[in-house]
Structures are given as C-alpha cells and as structure tokens.
Amino acid sequence: MHVMKKNKQNNRTISAYLMPLLMLVTLFVGACEESESPVEIISTDMTKPGVVTDVHVENLNGAAKITYKLPNSKNLLYVLARYSINDDHVRESKTSYYQDTILVEGFAREGEYEVSLYAVSRANVLSDPVVVKVQPKTPNYILINEGLEISPDFGGANFAGVNPTGAPISIHLLSYNDATGQFDERDPEYISGSAVDVSIRGFDPVERKFGVYTSDRFGNTSDIRYVSLVPLFETELDKSKFFVYPLPSDAPIGYGWELRYLFDGSLSGNGWHTTTSSLMAGTFGLGLTAKISRFVLWNRLPAMYGDQNPKEITIWGSNEDNPQDHPLPRASEPGTVAGDWVNMGNFSYPNPPSGLPPIQANAADIAFAAAGVNFVMPSTAPSVKYIRFVCTQTWAGLNYVNAMEITFYGSPEE
Incomplete structure (x- = not known):
C-alpha cells in the first residue's frame, strides 16, 4: 500500500508540472498552423484587383510566353489568360500570384491573336482586362x-x-x-x-x-x-543460303547446340545454346544482300519467359564482303557503327500478353510464344549481308543464352 501511495503522489507531481508545458506547446502549434495558411480561397473582399503591367511577349511554336508585373493588390489569387486558339475554341490558362509568367498555347495556326489578361482576387473578382497581341510561330x-x-x-x-x-x-x-x-x-x-x-x-x-x-x-x-x-516487296529470306560466320568474340557453343541450328527451319531438336561469355553473340551470313523488314524469334519452350532465353536483343549488320571482328558496346542506339558493324535495332521480347508475371504465364501466353514473336526492323536499318545476333539480357539475367529458331523477312537485292 505504501508503494502505491507513493506512485500516485509522483503521478500528481508530474501532471502538475507537465500540464502548463503541454498547454504552452498546444498554443504554439496552433499559432503556427494558422500562420502557415498561405491562401484563403474564399474572401468577402469584393475589391477589384489592379491590372497587370509591363507586359512582354515571347512567341513560340503554337504558343507564347507572357511576362508581366503583378498589381499591388493584397487579395490577389491568380492571373487568368483568356484567348481563342481557332475559330470555335476558347482556352483559359491560369498561374498563381507566385509567378510573373503565363503560357498561352494551342494556337491552330501561325498568326496574330489577342489574349486578355486578368488579375483575379480570392473572391473571384476579375480586374479590368489587359489585351495583349501575340504572334505564335508555326505550331x-x-x-x-x-x-x-x-x-x-x-x-x-x-x-x-x-x-x-x-x-x-x-x-x-x-x-x-x-x-x-x-x-x-x-x-x-x-x-x-x-x-x-x-x-x-x-x-x-x-x-x-x-x-x-x-x-x-x-x-x-x-x-x-x-x-x-508502290509498297516494297517482302518475302521470307531463304535460310538455306545462311551460313555460320564465326568471329573470335562470338560466344562459345554449349552442349552441341550449334549456331547453325538457329536457322535450320526446325523447331524440334536442337537450337542455339552458348556457354558463359561476356558477349552473348552469334554471327552468320545471309548468302545475299537484303533490306530486312522484320524477324521472327522462337524462344525455347516452355520457359520462354525465363532462364537463358533472350529478353533484350540487338541486331548488328554488315554489308562488307568479309566483315571483321570488333568490340561491340553493350548498350547503343540504332545507327551506331562499330568497325564493320552497324546497330540495326534494339528489341525487347514482350512480356506475357495476359499481363501475368513471366513465371505465371498461362496457356495462351505459351501459345503466343510458340507461334514465334515478330520484331519490326526500323526503316532506317541499312541493307546487309551479315548478321550478328546479340543478346544483351536473358530473362533470368544469365550470361549464356539459347534460342530455337529465327526467320528474317525483307527484300533481297540483286
């Protein structure tokens, strides 16, 4: 009992000490919250604001940037610009009183347009308009x-x-x-x-x-x-003319799955499989010169969205008779030249069409991949005689790659 009485007495002492301090903190916080309210949206002050002055215009493509000096009005909230952008469409742009610039945009044609500028109060009272003429450039x-x-x-x-x-x-x-x-x-x-x-x-x-x-x-x-x-003629390139063109920096072959199986016309049996390599690349000739329109890739089932299957791909091409090996950048833009080789395009193997995570691909996703995935070659890609297929990322982030088959379409050149 003696201990409980002592605790109660101590609690009363602490409470008596803390209460004035808590009241002081509450008053201080309340004062801070009230003072930090920067804008009163509703106001009963119906005084008309003054107008903007010292207006300057910078004409842009299909737009204009207008700078000005704000009026000395205590209840100012924002500046409004009202203007026609074409024969039947009026637009409004707004900017707060913290700014001295407003952008008017969307003009249909090059020419002269009138913009009405208003200073607007917190009570939504508009100033008299200031009419400014802008001359936007061609949109x-x-x-x-x-x-x-x-x-x-x-x-x-x-x-x-x-x-x-x-x-x-x-x-x-x-x-x-x-x-x-x-x-x-x-x-x-x-x-x-x-x-x-x-x-x-x-x-x-x-x-x-x-x-x-x-x-x-x-x-x-x-x-x-x-x-x-006249649209260009497109045909499947004859894979019987393709041939392996080994380069020193190509990835070593693994498990007997040689590069020639990548274009043997068969989806059964072996495909192309490499072992660990810093450059997951394979090089082959087309047997002719062709402007390539697209290619179709078959990843290895059933883990076409996983394991060592290609996820990110770069196709390099060369139109030289005997292109030489050359270090290739891991990341580059189409059109990048490296020795005898040019980046023809970067391609991403699509996620499962169902929207499911790759590891949860359903039967329809598997059927989509089993039919071969189509990749459109950029129209800027040059005609080539040789291809370097480079996998820059596999689905599982591995440093070796495999794929079952690839088919190229385009227009052969005589």
Missing part, C-alpha cells in the same frame, strides 16, 4: 506533318521525321480503298519523343495512294498530305 503539329518523309515500306508506306518540341502528337495514316473509292484511316499513332517513324502495311507491291495528317492535344488538325507509291 509543332504542322511542322511535323510538313517535314515527314514519305517513302515505300514493306507492304506499305513509311512516314519518318522529327518532333521538334517533343510535345505529344498523333499521326493519322490513310490508305485508299479501291472497293469503296474512299480512304480508310488506321488507329492513330501517338508520338511523344523527338523522332517519328511509323508505317502502314499489309498491301501488295502495286501502286496505291496513301495519306497522313497530324493532330495535337488541343484538337487542332493539319491538312492531309497525299502520295502515290
């Missing part, structure tokens, strides 16, 4: 469309060019339908990088009309460009 979507190089492609046409600003853009491809007498439009290709390289395929090598136009995220569309051309 990006028009630059892209006008700059596209249209050329024959395997079974169709290729559209290649640059995206100057890298802004998102849609490429719309059209093909003339002889039966209906109209142009059919494919699903648009969405581009967000700096390069444009898209193709429309599936046609015989006879003259046909194609078209292309571009659109941006603001709903603007370019004029349609039309062209008539």
Whole structure:
C-alpha cells in the first residue's frame, strides 16, 4: 500500500508540472498552423484587383510566353489568360500570384491573336482586362506533318521525321480503298519523343495512294498530305543460303547446340545454346544482300519467359564482303557503327500478353510464344549481308543464352 501511495503522489507531481508545458506547446502549434495558411480561397473582399503591367511577349511554336508585373493588390489569387486558339475554341490558362509568367498555347495556326489578361482576387473578382497581341510561330503539329518523309515500306508506306518540341502528337495514316473509292484511316499513332517513324502495311507491291495528317492535344488538325507509291516487296529470306560466320568474340557453343541450328527451319531438336561469355553473340551470313523488314524469334519452350532465353536483343549488320571482328558496346542506339558493324535495332521480347508475371504465364501466353514473336526492323536499318545476333539480357539475367529458331523477312537485292 505504501508503494502505491507513493506512485500516485509522483503521478500528481508530474501532471502538475507537465500540464502548463503541454498547454504552452498546444498554443504554439496552433499559432503556427494558422500562420502557415498561405491562401484563403474564399474572401468577402469584393475589391477589384489592379491590372497587370509591363507586359512582354515571347512567341513560340503554337504558343507564347507572357511576362508581366503583378498589381499591388493584397487579395490577389491568380492571373487568368483568356484567348481563342481557332475559330470555335476558347482556352483559359491560369498561374498563381507566385509567378510573373503565363503560357498561352494551342494556337491552330501561325498568326496574330489577342489574349486578355486578368488579375483575379480570392473572391473571384476579375480586374479590368489587359489585351495583349501575340504572334505564335508555326505550331509543332504542322511542322511535323510538313517535314515527314514519305517513302515505300514493306507492304506499305513509311512516314519518318522529327518532333521538334517533343510535345505529344498523333499521326493519322490513310490508305485508299479501291472497293469503296474512299480512304480508310488506321488507329492513330501517338508520338511523344523527338523522332517519328511509323508505317502502314499489309498491301501488295502495286501502286496505291496513301495519306497522313497530324493532330495535337488541343484538337487542332493539319491538312492531309497525299502520295502515290508502290509498297516494297517482302518475302521470307531463304535460310538455306545462311551460313555460320564465326568471329573470335562470338560466344562459345554449349552442349552441341550449334549456331547453325538457329536457322535450320526446325523447331524440334536442337537450337542455339552458348556457354558463359561476356558477349552473348552469334554471327552468320545471309548468302545475299537484303533490306530486312522484320524477324521472327522462337524462344525455347516452355520457359520462354525465363532462364537463358533472350529478353533484350540487338541486331548488328554488315554489308562488307568479309566483315571483321570488333568490340561491340553493350548498350547503343540504332545507327551506331562499330568497325564493320552497324546497330540495326534494339528489341525487347514482350512480356506475357495476359499481363501475368513471366513465371505465371498461362496457356495462351505459351501459345503466343510458340507461334514465334515478330520484331519490326526500323526503316532506317541499312541493307546487309551479315548478321550478328546479340543478346544483351536473358530473362533470368544469365550470361549464356539459347534460342530455337529465327526467320528474317525483307527484300533481297540483286
């Protein structure tokens, strides 16, 4: 009993000491929270803000950057820009009072446009407008469309060019339908990088009309460009002409699964299998010169999404008569030249179409891989006589590789 009484007394002493301190901390925290509220969204102050002044314009492609001096209004919340980007679409842009710059964008064409600038209060009261004239340069979507190089492609046409600003853009491809007498439009290709390289395929090598136009995220569309051309002929390259062309840096063969089995036309029996090597490469000749359109790869079943099966691939090619061995970079962009060899393209074996993790691939995923996976060669890849198949990463991250079969398609050159 004596011990319990002592503890109670100590607790009362501690509480008496701490309570004033806790109250002081609470008041201090409360004061801090109140003082750190930077913007009152709702205000009863209906005073009209002053206008922005000292306005300057920097014209951009399809846009303009406007800088200004903010008014000395205590209840200012943001600056609003209101402007028409085409005949029937009015846009608004906003920027907070922390900034002195606003971007107006989405203009349909090069030319002069009026932009109304408003200072807006916390009570949503607009200042008098300040009308500014901007003269945006040619919009990006028009630059892209006008700059596209249209050329024959395997079974169709290729559209290649640059995206100057890298802004998102849609490429719309059209093909003339002889039966209906109209142009059919494919699903648009969405581009967000700096390069444009898209193709429309599936046609015989006879003259046909194609078209292309571009659109941006603001709903603007370019004029349609039309062209008539003959699609390139595509055929399976004759694998009976292929031959192994061993180079010193090629990966050593393992278990008798020689490189020649990779193109023997058989999916049963042996494929290509290497042992440990710093460069998982195999080199072979095509027996002719060809512009390659695509290739089909069969990974080894049933672990086509695992083990030593290829996951990341680089195809190197050479058009020399007797290309020499040369160190190859582990990572490089298409078009990179290393000695007699050029990077024709980098390819990623796709994940299971079902969306399941690779180790849980279902029957449909296995059937997809068993049919062979198609890889489209970039249209910029040169014609070649020799191929170096380089696996830069296996599914299990191993430093040896195997695959069952590969088939190349393209246009042989006489």
